[in-house]
Amino acid sequence: xxxxxxxxxxxxxxxxxxxxxxxxxxxxxxxxxxxxxxxxxxxxxxxxxxxxxxxxxxxxxxxxxxxxxxxxxxxxxxxxxxxxxxxxxxxxxxxxxxxxxxxxxxxxxxxxxxxxxxxxxxxxxxxxxxxxxxxxxxxxxxxxxxxxxxxxxxxxxxxxxxxxxxxxxxxxxxxxxxxxxxxxxxxxxxxxxxxxxxxxxxxxxxxxxxxxxxxxxxxxxxxxxxxxxxxxxxxxxxxxxxxxxxxxxxx
Numbered sequence: 001x002x003x004x005x006x007x008x009x010x011x012x013x014x015x016x017x018x019x020x021x022x023x024x025x026x027x028x029x030x031x032x033x034x035x036x037x038x039x040x041x042x043x044x045x046x047x048x049x050x051x052x053x054x055x056x057x058x059x060x061x062x063x064x065x066x067x068x069x070x071x072x073x074x075x076x077x078x079x080x081x082x083x084x085x086x087x088x089x090x091x092x093x094x095x096x097x098x099x100x101x102x103x104x105x106x107x108x109x110x111x112x113x114x115x116x117x118x119x120x121x122x123x124x125x126x127x128x129x130x131x132x133x134x135x136x137x138x139x140x141x142x143x144x145x146x147x148x149x150x151x152x153x154x155x156x157x158x159x160x161x162x163x164x165x166x167x168x169x170x171x172x173x174x175x176x177x178x179x180x181x182x183x184x185x186x187x188x189x190x191x192x193x194x195x196x197x198x199x200x201x202x203x204x205x206x207x208x209x210x211x212x213x214x215x216x217x218x219x220x221x222x223x224x225x226x227x228x229x230x231x232x233x234x235x236x237x238x239x240x241x242x243x244x245x246x247x248x249x250x251x
Contacts, residue, residue, distance in 0.1 A: 001026035001198055002047070002167065006056035009042055016042045018222035019056070024215075026166075027196045031209040034219035035245060040202040043219065044169045047200070048089040049082050060089065061166060087115040090160030090168035094176050096152040098144040104131065104155045105140040108162045115163060123162070130158035134188050150181030157188055168192070170201040206249055210234055218242045 002024035009017040016039045024030050032040050045051040047058055049066035058065040065085055067074040098107050108127035112118040131137050134154040144152055153173055160168055174182040186208050193212045209216055216233040218226045226239045237243045
């Protein structure tokens with residue numbers, strides 16, 4: 001499903017990703033753990049070409065993301081072609097990023113119409129189904145300012161799903177929430193995981209990772225240090241750096 005090979009990414013003189021290799025199977029849930037500054041969010045952003053890689057490549061379903069290959073050379077795609085690829089890769093941000101002047105329903109409806117050419121009637125019907133799925137059927141007419149943080153994030157998840165993506169990326173989806181609202185968002189993620197949606201989730205929620213992940217990946221200083229099943233990585237980590245990280249977050 002997803003193949004990341006030799007990916008490097010720098011911002012100025014600071015190298016954030018230092019040769020990442022990762023394979024993610026279709027229908028699986030991969031949780032990415034690591035300390036702040038380890039490259040987790042940047043990794044997600046290169047997966048849908050929000051950040052251009054300096055070296056290496058990303059493939060989703062066999063297709064290069066952001067580039068086309070001619071012989072041994074890669075050529076960057078036009079923005080219109082990149083946007084088409086992004087429509088197949090949902091992205092849920094830390095801070096919701098809802099349009100404040102649009103209702104919950106309108107926030108979900110716009111992308112399928114503009115990106116996929118769906119009729120407003122079809123997009124609206126699908127948006128209402130998704131709002132019901134995330135437990136917000138009664139909030140279709142509410143504006144973001146009228147919603148709690150947890151509700152806004154659930155609308156953002158519904159918006160990502162409205163494009164029927166092959167893959168959904170979650171960048172610390174609960175980090176901006178008050179503690180009592182975290183559970184309602186994690187419940188939606190559990191439902192998605194159970195439905196076979198391919199997901200990559202950057203999170204600090206270790207209990208969620210243990211319960212839902214098929215694989216856990218640990219990043220540190222731009223490198224993939226270790227990966228394995230939740231039992232392997234959380235209970236019997238092999239690398240000293242992984243053990244030191246878990247010793248701090250599992251207290």
